[in-house]
Amino acid sequence: MKEPRLLGDIMKEYLLESNDDFAVAFRRLYKEHNGQFLTDQPKEDDDHDQ
Numbered sequence: 001m002k003e004p005r006l007l008g009d010i011m012k013e014y015l016l017e018s019n020d021d022f023a024v025a026f027r028r029l030y031k032e033h034n035g036q037f038l039t040d041q042p043k044e045d046d047d048h049d050q
Contacts, residue, residue: 012038 015023
């Protein structure tokens with residue numbers, strides 16, 4: 001049996017790799033608005049724990 005996957009990982013994969021109309025339009029808007037939440041880069045302002 002396969003390991004369960006997080007829903008966020010499934011949605012990220014769908015949005016980045018699917019060729020259906022919604023995912024294509026999403027990627028176009030994401031690129032136009034310089035979206036960054038799908039990238040694996042950590043946020044720079046997450047250093048508040050120190």
